[in-house]
Amino acid sequence: MNTPSAFSRLPLAVIGCLLLTATLRAQTPAIPVNTEPAFTVIPLGVRGGLDESNLSSYMVAAKGGQDYICLDAGTIYTGIKLSVDNGLFPPPISAILRNRIKGYFISHPHLDHVAGLIISSPDDSAKNIYGLPSCLTVLKEKYFTWESWANFGDDGEKPQLKKYHYVPMEPGKELFAAGTPLFVQAFPLSHGNPYESTAFLVRNGGNSLLYFGDTGADSVEHSTRMQAVWQAVAPLVTAGKLKAIFIEVSFPNEQPVKSLFGHLTPALLQQELQTLAHLTGAGALKGLPVVITHRKPVGNQEEAIRRQLLANNPLQVKLIFPQQAHRLDL
Ligand SMILES: [Zn+2]
Numbered sequence: 001m002n003t004p005s006a007f008s009r010l011p012l013a014v015i016g017c018l019l020l021t022a023t024l025r026a027q028t029p030a031i032p033v034n035t036e037p038a039f040t041v042i043p044l045g046v047r048g049g050l051d052e053s054n055l056s057s058y059m060v061a062a063k064g065g066q067d068y069i070c071l072d073a074g075t076i077y078t079g080i081k082l083s084v085d086n087g088l089f090p091p092p093i094s095a096i097l098r099n100r101i102k103g104y105f106i107s108h109p110h111l112d113h114v115a116g117l118i119i120s121s122p123d124d125s126a127k128n129i130y131g132l133p134s135c136l137t138v139l140k141e142k143y144f145t146w147e148s149w150a151n152f153g154d155d156g157e158k159p160q161l162k163k164y165h166y167v168p169m170e171p172g173k174e175l176f177a178a179g180t181p182l183f184v185q186a187f188p189l190s191h192g193n194p195y196e197s198t199a200f201l202v203r204n205g206g207n208s209l210l211y212f213g214d215t216g217a218d219s220v221e222h223s224t225r226m227q228a229v230w231q232a233v234a235p236l237v238t239a240g241k242l243k244a245i246f247i248e249v250s251f252p253n254e255q256p257v258k259s260l261f262g263h264l265t266p267a268l269l270q271q272e273l274q275t276l277a278h279l280t281g282a283g284a285l286k287g288l289p290v291v292i293t294h295r296k297p298v299g300n301q302e303e304a305i306r307r308q309l310l311a312n313n314p315l316q317v318k319l320i321f322p323q324q325a326h327r328l329d330l
């Protein structure tokens, strides 16, 4: 027999409410996590040097969209060719180059980030090249000149072929990426003081993706530029709106500090992620996709970097090692 208790005498609706509240308290995470992908990324090149067929370049579109921006442009042609071979795009290669890539965002003018853009420029269509003024100046004055190539730009030496329109970015000021639904913000980075590189924060509606060009750690560069990026994105991380971080790890931990030349190791990336974790709380980074770019393919370094990252991941970020022409949904 059931003995009537105070609980069982409460109206059913009230009991329901109490149970629902208790259940919600137990189940609702502190951070609203949106697991739906917001971006499609096609890596056209993922390595950091040496292999000219596979250098930093990432096509990024809103999930399901066909209109891409290109973050860096080290390798273009081989990346598109392999993407077509893998069934990611229908042929011909020239149509992907001309019609799908709507603009280039260049982190810094080192050749491993711009060579593909320069080599493919005669076959490309008219579009924008975005970057900090320090980067665009090098493109105008050193590469798109008549002695080194041809001036496909709308600035610099005359005559100007005006295929590419230079769009200087102002740090921290978001701009619209023409021909796409995306918005992009630039943050200056220190890449072997005094040389400058850039992090791009790409936004699709309420979701964002953070891409770092080459960068040193603040502790090595005597800089606060990484710290400034972390401060800007910390609220997005805690709100579950940052879908991924693309960041370089060029060398394994054995690389001497004096030979880092403005790059990260697994230990230095860990140090930087801890700075972010101080702002967000450590739990906020658990499961966050961190895509490792720019590993230099010297000896067995790529594997050593991978091993060292996996062995020291106290924040439990989701480490991703991208492959050329293999799509990422983020
Ligand atoms: Zn560089």
Ligand SMILES: [Zn+2]
Binding pocket: 048, 056, 110, 112, 113, 214, 294
């Ligand atoms: Zn580089």
